[in-house]
Amino acid sequence: MSLSMENLGLALFNLLLVILLSPLLEGIIRKLVAIVHSRIGPPLYQPYLDLLKLLGKEEIVSSNNFFFRYSAVLGFGAILLVALLSPIAAAPPLNAGGDIIVFIYMLSFSAVMIMLSGVTSESPYGVLGAAREMMMVLTVEPVIVIALIVAAVNADSLQFGAIIAHFQNNPFPLSMVIVGIVLFISIVAQLARLPFDIVEADQEIMEGPFVEQSGPKLALFKWMFYAKELIFAAVFVSIFIPWFHSEVFIVNFLYTLVKILVMLVVVGVVHVVNPRLRIDQAVRYFAVLIFITIIGLAFALAGS
Amino acid sequence: MNPIQLFIISTLLLVLGAIVTWILGNRRELTSKLSTVFFALSSIGVLSVVFTVFSSGTAQLNAPLIEVPGIDSGLLLRIDLLSALFLGIIALVSFMVALYAVRYMNLKIFADLSLRAFFPVLMIFFASVMYVVVVVDMFFFFIFWEIMTLASYFLVIFNKRDKDTLRAGFKYFLITHIATALMFIAVIIIYLQGGSFSFDALEQAMQSMSVSNPGLLHLALLFLFLAFATKAGILPMGDWLPDAYSSAPIPASSAFAGSMTKLGVYGVIRIFVDILPVSDFSQTWGIIIALMGTISIFVGTLTALVQEETKRLLSFHVIGQMGYIFLGVGMGVYFLNVQPVLAIVALSAGVFHLINNVCYKSCLFFNAGSVVWKTGTTNFNLVGGLHRVLPMTAVIAVIASLSISGVPPLSGFSSKWLIYQSSIRAAITNPLILGFGIIALFISIVTLASFVKFTSTLFYGKYADNNTKAKRKEVPLTMMIPQIVMALLSIIFGIVPILPLKYVHKSIASLLEADFFPPMQSIYGTDSLGGLMTNYGEGVFAVWNPLLLTLVGLFCILIAYAFYRSGSAPRRADTTWYCGEEHSDEEVRYRAHSFYLPFKKMFRIRIGKYEREGVYPSIGYPKITFGNNLFKRITDIDKWFYDPLVNRFMALMKRFSATHSGVPHLYLLWLIIGTVLAVVVLFLLAGHSGHL
Numbered sequence: 001m002s003l004s005m006e007n008l009g010l011a012l013f014n015l016l017l018v019i020l021l022s023p024l025l026e027g028i029i030r031k032l033v034a035i036v037h038s039r040i041g042p043p044l045y046q047p048y049l050d051l052l053k054l055l056g057k058e059e060i061v062s063s064n065n066f067f068f069r070y071s072a073v074l075g076f077g078a079i080l081l082v083a084l085l086s087p088i089a090a091a092p093p094l095n096a097g098g099d100i101i102v103f104i105y106m107l108s109f110s111a112v113m114i115m116l117s118g119v120t121s122e123s124p125y126g127v128l129g130a131a132r133e134m135m136m137v138l139t140v141e142p143v144i145v146i147a148l149i150v151a152a153v154n155a156d157s158l159q160f161g162a163i164i165a166h167f168q169n170n171p172f173p174l175s176m177v178i179v180g181i182v183l184f185i186s187i188v189a190q191l192a193r194l195p196f197d198i199v200e201a202d203q204e205i206m207e208g209p210f211v212e213q214s215g216p217k218l219a220l221f222k223w224m225f226y227a228k229e230l231i232f233a234a235v236f237v238s239i240f241i242p243w244f245h246s247e248v249f250i251v252n253f254l255y256t257l258v259k260i261l262v263m264l265v266v267v268g269v270v271h272v273v274n275p276r277l278r279i280d281q282a283v284r285y286f287a288v289l290i291f292i293t294i295i296g297l298a299f300a301l302a303g304s
Numbered sequence: 305m306n307p308i309q310l311f312i313i314s315t316l317l318l319v320l321g322a323i324v325t326w327i328l329g330n331r332r333e334l335t336s337k338l339s340t341v342f343f344a345l346s347s348i349g350v351l352s353v354v355f356t357v358f359s360s361g362t363a364q365l366n367a368p369l370i371e372v373p374g375i376d377s378g379l380l381l382r383i384d385l386l387s388a389l390f391l392g393i394i395a396l397v398s399f400m401v402a403l404y405a406v407r408y409m410n411l412k413i414f415a416d417l418s419l420r421a422f423f424p425v426l427m428i429f430f431a432s433v434m435y436v437v438v439v440v441d442m443f444f445f446f447i448f449w450e451i452m453t454l455a456s457y458f459l460v461i462f463n464k465r466d467k468d469t470l471r472a473g474f475k476y477f478l479i480t481h482i483a484t485a486l487m488f489i490a491v492i493i494i495y496l497q498g499g500s501f502s503f504d505a506l507e508q509a510m511q512s513m514s515v516s517n518p519g520l521l522h523l524a525l526l527f528l529f530l531a532f533a534t535k536a537g538i539l540p541m542g543d544w545l546p547d548a549y550s551s552a553p554i555p556a557s558s559a560f561a562g563s564m565t566k567l568g569v570y571g572v573i574r575i576f577v578d579i580l581p582v583s584d585f586s587q588t589w590g591i592i593i594a595l596m597g598t599i600s601i602f603v604g605t606l607t608a609l610v611q612e613e614t615k616r617l618l619s620f621h622v623i624g625q626m627g628y629i630f631l632g633v634g635m636g637v638y639f640l641n642v643q644p645v646l647a648i649v650a651l652s653a654g655v656f657h658l659i660n661n662v663c664y665k666s667c668l669f670f671n672a673g674s675v676v677w678k679t680g681t682t683n684f685n686l687v688g689g690l691h692r693v694l695p696m697t698a699v700i701a702v703i704a705s706l707s708i709s710g711v712p713p714l715s716g717f718s719s720k721w722l723i724y725q726s727s728i729r730a731a732i733t734n735p736l737i738l739g740f741g742i743i744a745l746f747i748s749i750v751t752l753a754s755f756v757k758f759t760s761t762l763f764y765g766k767y768a769d770n771n772t773k774a775k776r777k778e779v780p781l782t783m784m785i786p787q788i789v790m791a792l793l794s795i796i797f798g799i800v801p802i803l804p805l806k807y808v809h810k811s812i813a814s815l816l817e818a819d820f821f822p823p824m825q826s827i828y829g830t831d832s833l834g835g836l837m838t839n840y841g842e843g844v845f846a847v848w849n850p851l852l853l854t855l856v857g858l859f860c861i862l863i864a865y866a867f868y869r870s871g872s873a874p875r876r877a878d879t880t881w882y883c884g885e886e887h888s889d890e891e892v893r894y895r896a897h898s899f900y901l902p903f904k905k906m907f908r909i910r911i912g913k914y915e916r917e918g919v920y921p922s923i924g925y926p927k928i929t930f931g932n933n934l935f936k937r938i939t940d941i942d943k944w945f946y947d948p949l950v951n952r953f954m955a956l957m958k959r960f961s962a963t964h965s966g967v968p969h970l971y972l973l974w975l976i977i978g979t980v981l982a983v984v985v986l987f988l989l990a991g992h993s994g995h996l
Contacts, residue, residue, distance in 0.1 A: 015860075015863075052871075055867065055870055055871035055873065056871030056872075056873055057871070057873055058873060058874050058875070058876055059873050059874070059875045059876070060875075060876050060877075060878045061875055061876065061877045061878070062877075062878055062879060062880045062881070063880065064877070065691050065695070065698070065764070066699055067702065067764075072864075072868065073861060073864045073865050073868050074861060074864075076864040076867070076868075077857060077860040077861030077862075077863065077864040077865075078857070078860070078861075080860035080863060080864065081853065081856060081857045081860045084856060084860075085853075094852070094853070094856065095847070096835070096837070096847060096849065096852075097835070097847065097849045097852045097853050097856070098847055098848055098849065098853055099725070099846045099847045099848065101721055101724055101725060101846070101848075102712060102721070102847075102848055102853070105710065105711065105712050105717060105721075106712060106853075108711065108749070108752070109711055109712065112706065112711055112752070112756075115756055115760075116702070119756065119759070119760030119764045120691075120760075120764045121880065122689065122764070122880045123880050123881065123882070124882075127760060130756065130760065131756075131757075131899050131900060134752070134753045134756050134899075134900065135753075135900055137749060137752075137753075138749050138750065138753055138900075141746075141749050142742075142745075142746045142749070145742070145745050145746070146742060149728060149738075149742065152728060153728065153731050153738075156732075156842075156845075157843070157844070157845055157846075158725055158728065158845060158846035158847070159844065159845075159846070159847055162843075162844075211881070212880060212881070215871075215873045216867070216868045216869070216870075216871055216873045217868070219867075220864060220867060220868060223867075297738075297742075301731060301735045301738070
């Protein structure tokens, strides 16, 4: 058990960061999209206004069952837990609570809650969206899993703390470059950004699993996506872009923040210049990516 | 009372129960209730045996109960920690199944089938299953194995009206008996070397064979492995399983999934860990076991994804989950000779997964049974929205589904986590095993997909009103309790994995010399909250602390709830929005068939003109007909034994009933004749004794 004061502070820091900072990143991406569209775009703080408004809005209950009611709460809670399991600016506060396998599965827990909110809503759009979400998870998750396993094999540990420390002090192998590029693409899909905006696909199936979600529940789901964006970006940059780190916490944090911003700008650009893929195209696309990660894994096992 | 005596008494209770329920077979309600009582008593007995053995060590008989002269074999019983572990599982499952069956077997769809073919057979089945895990003599192991197989065969063909059932039963009979024959050959091979059937002698025989005749030992091990893998449903030998499971009534399928298939794992552990000396042989066979397990994981689960019938879906998942167990056990056997630390973790992972699998798999079969109870069908496409009539079952089904898919913090995740992390650790020694682990990880997501389909089409989505039967309330209490118990166990074993793992570790460590494996604390760490921190001698490798994470997670959910209510948004109930169009219920349902079509298409096999969906090449078995359906007649005991007996008896009684003419004078006449006869008899007796 490592419930020291330092860890507790770090935990609080991670939670506040994920809850309070994540909408700002969304605001930045929106602004970026507007610039590419030659629009003025909403102010940077617009996502905060959206969330505040939704939290007070009337909630319409169209199906009376447990998972329809509370899937948003459970999903958002799970994302907060993931925030404690993931390294943002330092080793994760719950380093002694779970490793990368637990991290991946807790993330899938939030995906499960999205699916449950869809299937329990009685709307065919919801079920269709849930089935699409499941297919995305089916094809995207293996990429993320294998990429993180490559990192784990290189560092010979499944703990985030040990993996990050390993790459800060050791040369960066070829296998990590390969899976890093592939992981970046699959993160775009995990964040439901174009061209992988298939689950919600508002022009086709009207937000899919969220079609019957309203008021505070919708707010929590939106917040969950913002938080996911921040967490994924942080995990990616701290494992796959480990260079020039500093021992001073605050410097390291600001540096991480800059890395996250740069990454999200790239994600935003990809988002705005791409049309949506169909689900079958996406499935085939990721089948190729899985193959590439396996090649990366072979490199890692061969020692480079 | 010593544990062995108590064990024998408990199993004899089951045999007695079988006789009693057979005699009272026609009174359905009474039979069902009585059988529960017998199962409860025997379960209590066996469980107390289990606790005694775990606290005070192996119990055994000093002299055999029965001796077979000439071949040096005797019915020797020994309950060691491994047997006790399996006995505990079997006792729990047997009681839950019996409790569930009380109301289920009295469903109208079974009204014309005699319960004589169910409860007595079920009792004999469980009694033989229990003996299989405690005998330490290959000859009697074989006998009890055969009784178990026969009993399970009769349970499979319970629903004899159905032609498919009889065919599935025949397939099961054929495949398992080929496997049994192989086991018999293997046993004979080893017996000829050692001259005795007892397990101790087998060990010595294998020891000497591994030096003198390794080829023959490999052959014997192959046959033994095939026999156990067939029972466990490992593909391709497990081809019988989906047919047999989906033909048997649900309590029986649940009993098979909870006890019989698991005995395949027991056999593998007993032979490859306990009896086979640690050598190169364990390395070779470990890889084979793990490979077969991975094939089952892959093929079984992907095939489950395309099933459109609850019982078939669940039975393909039985194959997939047995694959996980075999993967864990196989890795363990492989590492016995290489790295004992990793060996015990992988073996424990396999057996721990077995325990979890018993919990959630029986629970899922019970859920499917509740759906049958409510709607009379097992077809996904015909039902929907059952959470309105089965609210409790729906929540339990979601819990069990998440557990089997390995969503933390439920039990399925804890054991899968152990399997994954040991396979990743094994990457340095053997990259092949890492490959197995990655397939297992990927398939675990497919499992989730399959169970999203299972729960969403059965319990959620649009309520299918065409089921007029579905007006009743939630299933009765005796069907509810087993589901609740199994779901609770899934949650508890997930949050406190150290609790079962302690016993699993103990029982596996007891199979080899005392200092072969390092002590438990040095592997899993000493966490005050019972978290697992695996350490293979070079620092902490992987961490999973479910209790801590659950507590923190609950706290996070509280924060989320605070946000949810922070705006104190009003709630309003309204109908679902269908774009404002007029619609029928039928039009707005999303059928099970439509799930994951693009993904399913990726696994389409096409060779020339031949094309099929899915990865499972189900081999059509030939229709074998014995002249004039002899086989069918032999297996139908009712027809050639019970029915004629009853008919004769009834005919005899009819003659007596002829005396009941309804004419008072005749009754008087009978009375007088009777009295006269009695007097005459009395006089004769008095005459013999001399005075009256």
